Amino acid sequence: MKTFLTSRLKLRPPYEEDIDVITHLLQERRVVEMLSVVPWPYERRHAEEWLTAIRKKEEEGCWETFVIVLRETDALIGAIGLHPEPGKPWGMAGYWLGIDHWGQGYMTEALTEMLRYGFEDLGLRRIEAYHFSGNPASGRVMAKAGMGFEGVQRLRSQRLGELCDRVNYGMIDEDWRAARKSSQTPHESNHEE
Template sequence: MEKFPRLETHRLVLDQIITADIPDIVAYAGNKKITDNTRTMPHPYFAEDAISWINMANQGFRNKDNYIFAIRDKANNSFMGGIGLTLETAHNRAEIGYWIAEQFWNMGYTSEAVTAMLKFGFQELQLNKIVAAYISTNVASGKIMVKNGMVKEGEFKDHDIKNGEYVTLIHYGLLKKDFES
């Protein structure tokens, strides 16, 4: 795959994050509700953080080990959030991660983006398994995983540190054979 992929759903386009997205990324990711519900996003969130994220996405695509997409509204191509697959090639699996701006919550956009990424991971990248983990207080993320056929595999108590406190992660997974059936 030489060119960055473009995935389309009924309402969304998933494509490459670009520097023109930086103002929206900073505005949306700067919302404490977003950063509190993600494992690695810092708060406050600055333009330098967005630039670092874009650089990580570009390097990941070059290395073929991290596919990070912008989530865009298909109607007007506006930036809404991000979604990606971090590959563990030695084990033929990836971890999916995602976030979407608060104004787009509870509208099914994230679930629609996750569906597209699962399809991309299993069909285009030929992965055997895709996993995901969410902070236990982010129940909505777990609902997205269940809606997309993922199965709870475990709970990791006090596994990560977020805002100086330990947080529990809930871990989900989906096998290619289960996705296809």
Template sequence: MIRKLETDRLLLRPFELSDANKVRLLAGDKDVASTTLAIPHPYPDGAAEQWIEAALQAAENGDRYAFAVVRKEDEELVGNMSIGIARHHNRAELAYWIGKPYWGQGYATEAARRMVQFGFEELELNRIHAAAMTKNPASYKVMINVGMKYEGTFPQHIMKWGQYEDLVFYGMMRTDLPKQMTFFI
């Protein structure tokens, strides 16, 4: 069982089946789905429940940790912050989405910083990376804000809704963290 993580304004906790309706509502928004690599639109019935169950099992296996990003002030679910582990290589991929009503409030950056800390300090990873569509600069701004460095652009790397999309990749290694850097908790 994964434990809860905290930041100043947020609680990152395991998803619960009771979150399914909110996940479907937020992730199923066309604007959210269009900027992610894997979220479908329209969001199929039952998909949120299946995804939550799979996420809980993956966490039990240590393969992926998906956290519900929840505001402390009102316990409102605002998004997802996940880290998928490639244990053999001691690295992980950071992935996230924030519901459209909560865009522009710094929640993704705040939660991503905590996930980077979790990855390096608790999972003892060597490397964390992330990818975003080039048409989603808000996403790679989060990557930059947590200390990741640009690693390259892969032209027409994925197909989303019948269109090829370019992906931009960012990453960091444990050694990239400045000695004086302290994470806000």
């Protein structure tokens, strides 16, 4: 099982023991309303179904999902995934973070590590991500991690049953390498297997 370490975080596979914490974190409506596929109200069974679904997708080789844990306290604070498209040189990153941990740079640190993993370990040529137009903080996370704004798709996503605009970001491998050479990505990491 892959585990990644950054200066403050551990990204590790989710376990059954995490279900109650995941449920608690996603019972905050302000978190869920920023996500496209998370139901509201969020219940324990949704976390169980999510864990089953990601395990199946990982077996198929098209998802890699990690929970985000604070190294100092071992507290689970969110999740992040990288979803390579099978047989293609690109993938999609997605993430969420418990509300008590917003604004502390944790997601930028986690996303930077997922970009590193995608480009350096998986050999992807392109990684993209998006956020809803009402969530500019997520766009700042993507930009700080080195991703570039690529445009807005009007009414391209659904949030709690309502259509909304999707703001797209992306990065290609040569931009990643150039940023690493000039030390523009802020977080060092370690990878464990």
